[in-house]
Amino acid sequence: MPASLSISKVLVVGPKGSGKTSLLCRMIYDSVDECDQVPGQFLKFNFLRGDGDSVSFLFKEVNTLPTTEKKSAYILTLNSNNKADLDSLPNILTMISDKRVIIALCMSDLHYSAAFWVEDVKKVVGKKDIKVIPVSSKTGENIKRFLTELSDMVLT
């Protein structure tokens, strides 16, 4: 199947309040004004990559792990301002036990007050090849890059 026709189911997981809904809202609507209206079902989004390929995503926020839901990849959100999110990371990684996961280090607009940052996450992740991308759903910072990395991951 050509890359331009691929559809990927992606589950958005992470600790309570880590930024799942806001990230979904920012990725799909480029805004966080209507987050209340993001329902707990699959949301379709076509992402046009810089290289001209487009990827169709089906995103869904999942609040309980482990899940039996079918998926081709996970987005794992962590609130960089909440140390407890870093502490819960090993357990979450065990529960998803999936090679295709990308970590959104959320609330990068609050970097000045962050409890942990990219290197701290990478230490916990260890040898696993997992991308860690700081993002701000509030300002939109790095969201395009995040979507590009996500599409690279699902296309390979």
Ligand SMILES: Nc1nc2c(ncn2[C@@H]2O[C@H](COP(=O)(O)OP(=O)(O)OP(=O)(O)O)[C@@H](O)[C@H]2O)c(=O)[nH]1
């Ligand atoms: N400053 C800032 N606040 C954010 C950002 N993303 C989310 N928030 C805030 O963090 C809180 C939690 O965000 P949600 O998107 O609801 O997080 P969630 O993971 O969906 O939460 P649950 O569904 O309750 O587990 C909300 O008050 C958001 O407004 C961000 O990038 N920057």
Ligand SMILES: [Mg+2]
């Ligand atoms: Mg939510």
